[in-house]
Every structure is written in C-alpha cells, then in structure tokens.
Amino acid sequence: MSAKNATITVGNKNVDLPMYDGTVGPTVIDIGKLLAQTGMFTFDPGFLSTASCESKITYIDGDEGILLHRGYPIEQLAEHGDYLETCYLLLYGELPTKTQKADFDYRITRHTMIHEQMAQFYRGFRRDAHPMAVVVGCVGALSAFYHDSTDINDPHQRMVASMRLIAKMPTIAAMAYKYNIGQPFVYPKNDLDYAANFLRMCFAVPCEEYKVNPVLARALDRIFILHADHEQNASTSTVRLAGSTGANPFACIAAGVAALWGPAHGGANEICLRMLMEIGTPDRIPHFIARAKDKNDPFRLMGFGHRVYKNFDPRAKIMQKTCHEVLAELGIKDDPLLDVAMELERIALHDEYFIERKLYPNVDFYSGITLKAMGFPTTMFTVLFAAARTVGWIAQWKEMIEDPNQKIGRPRQLYTGQTSRDYAPIGKR
Ligand code: SDX
Numbered sequence: 250m251s252a253k254n255a256t257i258t259v260g261n262k263n264v265d266l267p268m269y270d271g272t273v274g275p276t277v278i279d280i281g282k283l284l285a286q287t288g289m290f291t292f293d294p295g296f297l298s299t300a301s302c303e304s305k306i307t308y309i310d311g312d313e314g315i316l317l318h319r320g321y322p323i324e325q326l327a328e329h330g331d332y333l334e335t336c337y338l339l340l341y342g343e344l345p346t347k348t349q350k351a352d353f354d355y356r357i358t359r360h361t362m363i364h365e366q367m368a369q370f371y372r373g374f375r376r377d378a379h380p381m382a383v384v385v386g387c388v389g390a391l392s393a394f395y396h397d398s399t400d401i402n403d404p405h406q407r408m409v410a411s412m413r414l415i416a417k418m419p420t421i422a423a424m425a426y427k428y429n430i431g432q433p434f435v436y437p438k439n440d441l442d443y444a445a446n447f448l449r450m451c452f453a454v455p456c457e458e459y460k461v462n463p464v465l466a467r468a469l470d471r472i473f474i475l476h477a478d479h480e481q482n483a484s485t486s487t488v489r490l491a492g493s494t495g496a497n498p499f500a501c502i503a504a505g506v507a508a509l510w511g512p513a514h515g516g517a518n519e520i521c522l523r524m525l526m527e528i529g530t531p532d533r534i535p536h537f538i539a540r541a542k543d544k545n546d547p548f549r550l551m552g553f554g555h556r557v558y559k560n561f562d563p564r565a566k567i568m569q570k571t572c573h574e575v576l577a578e579l580g581i582k583d584d585p586l587l588d589v590a591m592e593l594e595r596i597a598l599h600d601e602y603f604i605e606r607k608l609y610p611n612v613d614f615y616s617g618i619t620l621k622a623m624g625f626p627t628t629m630f631t632v633l634f635a636a637a638r639t640v641g642w643i644a645q646w647k648e649m650i651e652d653p654n655q656k657i658g659r660p661r662q663l664y665t666g667q668t669s670r671d672y673a674p675i676g677k678r
Contacts, residue, residue: 259287273308275300290661297556300481302489303652306339306644307480314560318478319343327567332443332473332637333357336415339478339644354442360416361437361446363424364394371428380425380632381510387421388414389503399497401650410498411643418636419443423450426629444470447636452624464578465623468571472619475564475612476634478641480557484508484515488642489649493658498646505642506635512551515613515638518630521552522586522617530585531592538593542602552614553597559607568615575619586618 398410445466453459487508491501509515
C-alpha cells in the first residue's frame with residue numbers, strides 16, 4: 250500500500266490522515282487515529298463510504314459491472330471452471346494444478362457426510378419450518394459435533410473446519426429440504442461431483458434409481474460459482490465481525506447464514522420469485538413498477554438494484570443465460586414467469602426512475618426462475634445461496650484470522666439519547 254496523506258480541518262486544527270492505494274479501486278483514508286487527534290468519530294450508517302478491511306480475495310467494480318475472484322473475471326470462472334476449482338482459488342489464491350484439484354476434490358468429497366447424531370437434530374423442528382431456519386440451527390450445531398476443529402489459532406483445525414463446512418453444507422441443505430417434504434434423507438455418494446451429489450440428495454427417493462441430468466448439474470455448479478463470494482457484503486461482514494471475537498468457525502458461518510436470510514440480501518431470490526408470481530402476467534407490470542416508484546409504498550422491485558453495482562451485475566447476465574439453458578433442457582418453451590421477468594427488465598431499464606438510480610437486475614433476478622424450473626421450492630432458494638456462499642465466508646474469515654493486524658470489531662455511535670438523569674421512585678413518575 251503506497252502511503253500519502255489526506256488533511257482534514259476540524260475546527261481550527263488540521264489533521265493529517267494516511268491514505269493507501271489498493272492494486273485497483275478507490276484509495277482509502279485511514280481514520281484509525283481520528284478519535285485520538287480530534288475527539289470525533291466518522292459517521293457512515295450502512296457503510297456506504299467505508300472500507301472495513303483490506304482483502305485480496307474479491308474485487309467488484311460497480312460502475313463497470315466487473316467481478317474478479319483473485320483477479321479472474323467471474324465470466325471466465327463460470328465458463329471454464331467448476332465450483333470446487335473456484336473454492337480452491339478463493340481459499341488459496343491461485344487456480345489449482347491438476348494434482349491439487351484432484352486432491353481438493355477428494356478431500357471435499359470425503360467430508361460430505363454429517364455426524365449421524367445430527368439427523369436427530371432435524372427431528373426437533375416442525376416439518377413446515379422454513380429450511381433456512383433449520384439450516385441456521387444445524388450449522389450452529391456443527392460446533393457441538395466437530396469440537397476437534399474449533400480452535401481458530403490452530404491452522405490445521407482451521408483448514409479441517411473449512412473443508413468440513415464446504416463439504417457438509419449441501420448435505421445439511423438437502424436434509425433440510427427432505428425433512429420439509431417428509432421424505433427420507435439421502436446420503437451423499439462419493440462417485441458424484443459436488444452439484445450432482447446435491448441434486449441427488451434433494452431429488453432421489455429410495456424407491457428408484459436417480460439419474461442426474463448432466464445439463465442441470467452443470468447449470469447448478471455454475472450457479473454455485475456465481476454465488477461463491479462477493480467482497481464485504483452484509484453476510485460476509487457479519488462473519489468477519491463474529492470471527493473477530495474469536496468465535497469458532499461454525500458459529501461464524503451460522504451468523505452469516507442468518508444475515509443472508511434477509512429479503513434485502515440473499516432472501517431476495519425467494520421474494521423475487523414470489524413477486525414475479527404475484528405479477529403473473531406482463532400486463533400487470535406497470536402497476537408494480539408504479540408501486541416500486543411510490544415513496545409511500547414499501548414495495549421494491551426484488552432482484553433489482555445493488556449497493557455496489559451501478560451497472561449490470563455480471564452474475565445476472567450469466568444467470569439469465571443459464572436460465573434459458575435450463576428451461577430449454579427441460580423443454581419449458583414459454584415459462585410465464587420468464588416472460589414477466591424479461592418484460593419487467595425491459596420496461597425497468599427504459600424507465601427514468603430506474604435509469605436515474607442506476608438500478609439493474611442483480612444475481613437474484615433470474616436465479617429463482619432457474620431453481621424453480623429445476624424443481625426446488627422457493628423456500629430452498631436462499632438455502633442454495635448459503636451453501637454456495639459458504640466458501641466465500643470461510644475464505645474471508647480465514648483471511649481475517651490470518652491478518653496479523655486483526656482486532657475485534659467494535660464500532661462506536663452518534664449518541665442522541667438522554668443525558669444522565671436520576672432514578673425517580675415509581676410513586677413519583
Ligand atoms: C444481494 O452486497 C452484496 O454484494 C449482496 C449480494 C451478494 O452477492 O452478497 O450481491 C447479494 O443481496 C443482491 C441484492 C438483493 N436484494 C434485492 O434484490 C432487494 C431489492 N433491492 C433493494 O432493496 C436495494 O437495491 C438493495 C438493498 C439491494 C441496495 O440498497 P441500497 O444500496 O441501500 O440502495 P438504497 O436503498 O439507498 O436505494 C437507492 C434508491 C432509493 O430511492 P431514493 O430514496 O434515492 O429515491 O434506489 C431505490 C431506493 O428507493 N431503490 C429501489 C430498489 N432498490 C433501490 N427502488 C425500487 N426497487 C428496488 N429494488
């Protein structure tokens with residue numbers, strides 16, 4: 250990081266604050282000494298202008314619609330690689346050699362089973378519990394079953410916990426689905442790759458052989474790649490903050506799953522599909538566009554807009570292509586939801602309100618249509634997002650833990666509450 254200074258004037262005092270350039274992207278002003286030098290805090294609710302950490306994992310250029318993982322464009326990773334290759338890249342910083350990839354695949358594949366006792370854990374939930382509620386609980390419970398990989402100061406245990414989480418998330422997710430629909434759990438099979446294994450664990454039944462559709466497996470693997478990591482988004486920031494306290498990795502990832510569930514974040518894919526179903530037909534789009542623009546109406550066009558992208562989300566373009574591939578493979582000629590989505594996108598991208606605010610489709614806009622066509626219920630959409638994002642959370646958590654300058658995250662506040670006052674006995678209030 251190259252050092253230069255920013256000078257700010259606070260009252261009659263000039264304060265020099267160091268500035269650092271990244272390899273690409275905005276320069277930062279280090280305000281670490283601002284309180285000591287001025288007695289003041291900065292104030293940035295929602296962190297619109299705040300870099301919370303230094304990272305080498307993922308870079309987003311929101312204006313250009315660019316997403317790089319360790320420097321590789323998402324388009325190239327999605328086109329040429331597979332999800333476990335992207336996992337390796339995010340974790341270790343380089344694309345694996347053939348030997349490294351084979352070893353990584355082998356290790357992940359042989360960690361996909363969960364402790365048999367965990368199956369009992371599922372049975373404590375109501376059958377109609379939202380799968381995300383089950384997954385949050387089960388991921389948090391992993392620290393009760395895998396206590397031998399909770400010491401965050403032991404690099405070996407950190408690696409084991411990372412492998413376990415990446416390997417077991419699809420199994421946990423599939424079991425949440427099976428439990429929800431009242432079907433028996435399906436064990437992973439070591440002769441299937443990551444996405445194919447997940448499809449089989451979700452859709453196989455004991456009564457007959459399940460044949461994985463390779464086109465759908467490839468599409469799902471690509472969807473996992475698109476969701477793998479995304480810089481310091483809300484759930485990743487949650488994982489980093491939880492990790493900064495020294496909490497074990499399973500607890501930190503459970504916190505990430507919980508944060509992802511929100512409709513403004515990973516929960517948007519489920520809500521977006523429900524919105525498309527509510528719109529129903531293209532002729533009803535203008536009514537919903539008007540609602541999205543109405544300041545008095547809390548309705549937002551789900552799957553649209555992004556804190557960072559002020560251009561197309563590159564993942565949305567790949568997701569749209571994947572959506573068409575999946576529908577074609579399944580022989581779904583005219584999916585009314587896709588018709589509504591494409592017409593909604595066309596109208597919104599020509600509407601001044603959306604143009605002015607640079608609101609474009611994001612990764613969640615087409616994912617729901619694709620996943621629904623593949624047979625997943627809407628309640629499983631965010632669960633799939635969480636399974637795919639686990640590697641990003643882990644890679645960011647690992648980077649934070651290995652940062653020698655890491656300290657517990659503890660923001661301050663602008664206090665506008667009551668100043669000190671004396672207790673009044675209840676008879677005198
Ligand atoms: C994900 O951070 C990440 O990287 C997230 C993610 C990842 O991979 O981790 O990319 C995954 O979460 C994608 C986003 C999924 N969420 C949705 O699709 C929900 C709908 N989108 C919005 O809620 C919103 O766009 C956010 C939450 C995504 C971003 O909100 P911001 O950056 O805080 O923007 P804002 O709320 O300040 O909006 C700016 C303006 C406002 O209008 P004005 O007050 O200026 O008049 O744009 C409007 C907003 O009302 N606006 C929308 C809108 N999104 C923003 N208006 C209608 N519909 C929308 N979707």
